[in-house]
Amino acid sequence: MVPISTVILATLSFAVPQSGPSLLCLQEFKTWCCHQVASEWLIVDCGGEECRGDTSANLVVHYDRTYGSPGFAQAQWQLQEDGSRCTYNRVECIDGKCVILPEKITWYCHRISLSGACK
Amino acid sequence: MIRLLNCRPATRRQEPLVQHLKWLVVLAVVACPDLAVAQEIGDGGQPPSAPRQPPEQRVRAAFPDSAQVDLQLPEPIGTTDVEYFAWISGADAKSAGIVRDWAAMMSSIGSEWRSELLEKLKQPASDYVALLEVNQNFGERANRLKQLVTWRDRLVDELFAQERRYLESLLSSSSVDSAEAETVVEQVMMVRRAEAFPADNAYAPHLAANILRLLHLSATDPGTSPEASATIRRLALDNAPRVCEQRRIVFDAIAKCSYRGNEALQRAIDSGSPTVGAMNGVFRPIALGSARVAATTQELVALARAELSPEVANKLDQGVLRLTYGALAIDVFEIDAIVKVIDHLLPDQDRETCATVIVESARQRAALREQLLRSFDLQRSRFVERGLVRDQIANDQFRRSFLGYVKAAKIAAEQTIGKIAAIARANSKWDEAEFERAQQEWRSTARERLRAMSITGATSPILSYSQLEAIAQEALEQ
Numbered sequence: 001m002v003p004i005s006t007v008i009l010a011t012l013s014f015a016v017p018q019s020g021p022s023l024l025c026l027q028e029f030k031t032w033c034c035h036q037v038a039s040e041w042l043i044v045d046c047g048g049e050e051c052r053g054d055t056s057a058n059l060v061v062h063y064d065r066t067y068g069s070p071g072f073a074q075a076q077w078q079l080q081e082d083g084s085r086c087t088y089n090r091v092e093c094i095d096g097k098c099v100i101l102p103e104k105i106t107w108y109c110h111r112i113s114l115s116g117a118c119k
Numbered sequence: 120m121i122r123l124l125n126c127r128p129a130t131r132r133q134e135p136l137v138q139h140l141k142w143l144v145v146l147a148v149v150a151c152p153d154l155a156v157a158q159e160i161g162d163g164g165q166p167p168s169a170p171r172q173p174p175e176q177r178v179r180a181a182f183p184d185s186a187q188v189d190l191q192l193p194e195p196i197g198t199t200d201v202e203y204f205a206w207i208s209g210a211d212a213k214s215a216g217i218v219r220d221w222a223a224m225m226s227s228i229g230s231e232w233r234s235e236l237l238e239k240l241k242q243p244a245s246d247y248v249a250l251l252e253v254n255q256n257f258g259e260r261a262n263r264l265k266q267l268v269t270w271r272d273r274l275v276d277e278l279f280a281q282e283r284r285y286l287e288s289l290l291s292s293s294s295v296d297s298a299e300a301e302t303v304v305e306q307v308m309m310v311r312r313a314e315a316f317p318a319d320n321a322y323a324p325h326l327a328a329n330i331l332r333l334l335h336l337s338a339t340d341p342g343t344s345p346e347a348s349a350t351i352r353r354l355a356l357d358n359a360p361r362v363c364e365q366r367r368i369v370f371d372a373i374a375k376c377s378y379r380g381n382e383a384l385q386r387a388i389d390s391g392s393p394t395v396g397a398m399n400g401v402f403r404p405i406a407l408g409s410a411r412v413a414a415t416t417q418e419l420v421a422l423a424r425a426e427l428s429p430e431v432a433n434k435l436d437q438g439v440l441r442l443t444y445g446a447l448a449i450d451v452f453e454i455d456a457i458v459k460v461i462d463h464l465l466p467d468q469d470r471e472t473c474a475t476v477i478v479e480s481a482r483q484r485a486a487l488r489e490q491l492l493r494s495f496d497l498q499r500s501r502f503v504e505r506g507l508v509r510d511q512i513a514n515d516q517f518r519r520s521f522l523g524y525v526k527a528a529k530i531a532a533e534q535t536i537g538k539i540a541a542i543a544r545a546n547s548k549w550d551e552a553e554f555e556r557a558q559q560e561w562r563s564t565a566r567e568r569l570r571a572m573s574i575t576g577a578t579s580p581i582l583s584y585s586q587l588e589a590i591a592q593e594a595l596e597q
Binding site for chain 2: 087089090092094097098099100101102103104105106
């Protein structure tokens with residue numbers, strides 16, 4: 001059975017109008033955007049390496065083995081000041097060596113409201 | 120962690136139902152806020168009981184087109200750019216008026232042209248992200264990116280050509296002399312092409328502080344005399360070709376680095392060479408080009424300073440710093456707010472002494488900050504030059520200097536607050552509780568400013584989020 005809170009969040013995500021957020025909502029969007037990018041995307045980019053998602057840190061996922069420097073690394077990311085999008089470079093690992101990829105991926109955040117407060 | 124379902128957005132036919140459901144859901148959230156919060160915070164990183172898709176697919180399925188490869192697309196001309204384009208056109212009053220009209224039209228009709236043309240790239244840019252999930256071959260990725268960038272170049276050229284034709288037609292219909300019209304068109308489009316693209320804060324941060332626009336702000340500042348304003352405009356016009364060419368070269372290299380970088384990675388794999396550092400040949404020109412832009416900016420700032428009042432010159436300096444370094448350039452321990460609370464309690468005879476102490480403290484913090492920014496700039500540039508490769512030693516060194524900076528700036532500010540408070544305490548109206556509240560507020564603002572550094576990724580080429588958080592905590596808890 002799907003938890004009721006999941007239903008609420010999923011429904012809200014799509015019921016909110018697609019126009020941009022009001023200024024009051026930007027802080028919320030900022031937090032969500034980078035949290036989402038970090039927690040969802042960067043974990044995938046570990047490429048089979050052992051990796052540990054530090055969700056308590058909110059924004060950044062740490063890798064145990066990357067760039068040939070154990071215990072040190074993090075993907076590149078930048079948040080636009082208006083909170084509308086995050087841009088970051090993926091990290092991929094080949095034979096235990098990880099590289100920051102040259103192309104930037106932009107994640108657009110402005111369409112979504114999680115709490116339903118932004119309309 | 121936030122969990123998402125694999126759903127599709129509501130269609131138009133579903134709207135009435137969704138509208139009703141929305142209100143029901145809003146009521147449910149208002150009534151039981153803990154439900155939503157519990158889901159958002161997560162359960163300690165454990166996956167939900169339902170089978171999960173790979174996260175990338177799950178997120179993209181829920182929010183199609185929300186992730187795209189960045190193709191360095193031009194920004195539209197904004198309504199706030201109108202005066203700037205008239206100014207930088209170098210034209211006399213009549214032609215400048217036409218440029219003003221053109222820029223105003225471009226902020227509406229030009230924006231529509233842009234959307235129509237560049238919309239075509241949205242789906243392929245999104246498809247490329249999907250390709251990353253299934254294709255690990257850098258050569259194939261490079262080919263796909265090269266096709267996209269070539270297409271992007273064609274569309275961008277088309278957009279600029281449309282903008283150019285519109286300006287030409289406006290000038291021609293206003294009977295402006297053809298030679299003059301040509302000069303104005305060349306100047307305006309040279310500037311437009313050189314600054315239409317968003318500056319990349321990680322690869323080429325120095326392009327964010329566009330010196331031509333900053334000079335325009337200085338020239339039009341109410342604190343600038345008409346003579347100085349004319350000199351600043353001349354300075355901008357004389358140097359515009361050089362500034363624009365330097366910017367254009369870097370933007371061009373950035374637009375191509377995506378596929379060139381993938382090509383370099385594939386070549387390294389094919390030849391059995393290390394992939395780490397394989398892209399240095401691609402990124403070195405970007406780092407060097409960005410440094411060249413920075414040097415030109417500094418040179419023009421120095422020349423402009425000689426013409427400007429100290430106040431306007433200071434605004435120019437601050438503008439360059441804020442645009443280049445973002446949250447990192449902010450005075451974390453600024454004491455203006457707390458001084459305001461104490462200010463009215465200071466005896467008249469001590470005001471001058473206090474003002475001197477405050478200015479000296481600000482100067483001290485600025486010097487510490489400048490030292491930090493110089494060190495950051497060097498390390499960030501090296502990171503790009505190496506081909507987006509971090510260095511553990513550089514990280515350790517910068518972490519130590521950052522911690523040193525935060526501690527020293529905090530101590531300097533605290534000493535200043537202490538000195539001024541000691542003088543104000545003699546006043547019978549002194550309120551210790553109010554002062555304590557002001558101090559708490561000051562600490563909280565400092566914490567927020569440090570958080571802004573981590574949340575915007577200002578230091579991410581060198582320091583990780585957790586390192587920055589640890590520094591903030593260690594410094595603020597002392």
